[in-house]
Amino acid sequence: MLFNSQEFILLFIPALLVLLFLIRGRSHNTYIATLILFSLIFYSFWNVSDLLIVLMSVLFNYVVYKYIRNTNNKYVLIIGILFNLVALYYYKYIIFTLSLIGINSYDKINLPLGISFFTFTQIVFLIDVYKNKYTNFKFNNYLLFVVYFPHLIAGPLVHHKDLIPQFENYKNREFNQNNILIGLVIFTIGLAKKVLFADNLALYANSIFNGYSSLQSINAAYAWTGAVAYSMQLYFDFSGYTDMAIGVSKILNINLPINFNSPYKSKNIIEFWRRWHITLSNFLRDYLYIPLGGNKNRIISISITMALGGLWHGANLTFLVWGCLHAGFIYLNYLWIKIKEYFKIPVEIIPNYIGVFITFICVTFAWVFFRSENLQKALAISSDMIFRWLSIDSLNLFINEFHIYLRLMSESNLSMKILLIILILSSVIIWVLPNTQQYINQDKKNLCFKGGIYEIIFFGILFLASVLSISSKKEFIYFNF
């Protein structure tokens, strides 16, 4: 089931709320069981057989957790981690590995939805239990922690110490009108990002990326249009999904961590990684970068972290290149910091907007590898973005290139007017307006929606328009990872 589907919005959530209302006088276990049941229903809408894999994974990790808690045995922890990694490797990477050594006849293995997320979450849980000997978690709370439907498929990656206590808190069972309103507003913002922006930008990004089939050069502006459209699509898609997850969870009085903090407003690439997919970045930092040596061993730590971070997104060399590109950008960023320190260059030598622009260009360039199905296509687009662009050295050539661009857009049935409108609106949202949590005041501990009647009317209309714009099934990009 998708957050951006009518059955989720008009059947699933209302049914869950009605049921929670009906069982409000029952035991806490009934409340937990209801949330588990609905989470499993939510997950099984894609593939019932995958449900078994999730449940087996939860059961295995819970048994390992019990052993570690009782014995604090390091080898049990290692076995637990290895088992998780082997399962992930089997489902996600084995075909990729075999293809690298020339074996391509292997049957396709169905990748269980969200496996990267629930595997990662549970590995972290085991490590933390080993280090910190957490108190006794009941199985039902642990199961709900892993399968809780708002975060199960595509995050945000949650920490057990943030989530399980919330499930155990009896007060969270009560209906809270303020939380429902905040949840609805956040959900609406996420839904609008997805169906009004991401899905429309996807028409341009998909058409242009599909237009490149080989190393053949097409047009510089065409390549840039595709890359920028995808860059914005991905932000609206994933941050929209996260907003919906946070919003729907807020309706249930459960707070999920923020995952995006206006990443394209970053003035450099280091800042970008503190603002983009924050929960994944934090996990990579705490459980990979720092154990690898962190800042003391920066080049190696960054290289391995970013390469594995890239591969975490998918079994393809394109993701590896994407990770390595970001590693390269981060080295350059640190080098620039060193140069500034060495030559005592004032911090403000580069205006903020230049930094934001350069960072966006670098990130957008790297997204080309993230989006392309293979390296050939990524190289074709990226070389158009750089070399073909640089080869335009006269006005005539520029005019000719622009004519080709207009013809290509016309032949692809891509409206320039609509593109301009979407890009302008998207730019305003990305670079001018506050982000969702700034708007909802999440910076302060207690969430509150301070909007007046007109804002509520606006969000009501936006919600209605967004639901009516859901034309057919469109999945989120991060479901693939």
Added chain:
Amino acid sequence: MKIKIFIVIGIIPLYLIVIINYIIDPYGVFESNFFKQPGAIQERFYKINYLTKNLFSEILLGSSRVGSINTENINIKFNKNIYNFYISSGNMAEFEYIVKWIPYNLSHIKAIYIQIDWPENYGLAGDQLQYQMHPDIIKKSKIDFFKNYLFTLQYEGIKYKLRRNFTNEYLEYKFDFKNGNFSYPERDNLLKTDCDGYQSRTGYFKNKNTEIAKSLRQDSINTQTLESISRIKKYAKNKNIDIIFFTAPHNMNYIDKINTEEYISFIRKLANITDFHNFLFYNKLTKNNCNYYETSHYTDDISTEIFNALLVRNNLSHSHFTTSKNVDDEIIFLKNNFKKNRTLQ
């Protein structure tokens, strides 16, 4: 208070839209039958459902241009059992989907007559609800299909259905749920009794048309259409289904617009793919405006002439059975025919 406003503005209207769409059912996909008169027919959905429940041995496939053929009359005259499977704005991409679906679901169908219009488009219909392909045919989710009809503001469809039921508007259009064709009884009557009056009142045939210049778009659509025809032909041969192709007897005003060079090229390529009956030239059918509702749709009056040609497979004055062997002669004929009959030349 705020949450109530949100619910009233954002959520309740959604449920209302769902209820209204289900009750009015503007395209008849839910078969809710709260109204006497049907609205706009979702032919692609209705006809597939109908065919799965009723046994026909042959179908007539085409766009709405073939929709006026009353197959009940044809069946009686020629001792056949044909269903009129016209789909409005249909094109060869959609026909290909349908042909490929038939052997696995309607194995009793042994012959398919396919009318080839002068290609105007290619591909599945976009967003228009009336033209969505049956989900079984394109292997899509039925839930998603129905959701589109529940959650879309179907303003035009609702207006049309309500007007048909509560005013006297749009009532002339009759859809034959049993045989699949449509008819306009009043227009049929007028064309028979006062054809000149009909023509002067409607003005459909007054415009002088000139030949359209060649275009890349037309070339692309023609190529895609021919590729589909080729695939249909091969597929049907494998599945032992008899496919009879025929070009549409477009009205002469329509033929005037067709680029001769593109047309000749199309006919040559078509003949190299399959045998077909060519009606698309200036002849006694296409030159008689009384055979047409407007320049795009012919009436049922010429259906017997069409089937006379299709079933005999001989050359008639209004139809030439064209093959790869005689296509050169056909092209010489067509060039002369066009040259001689172009109204503005």
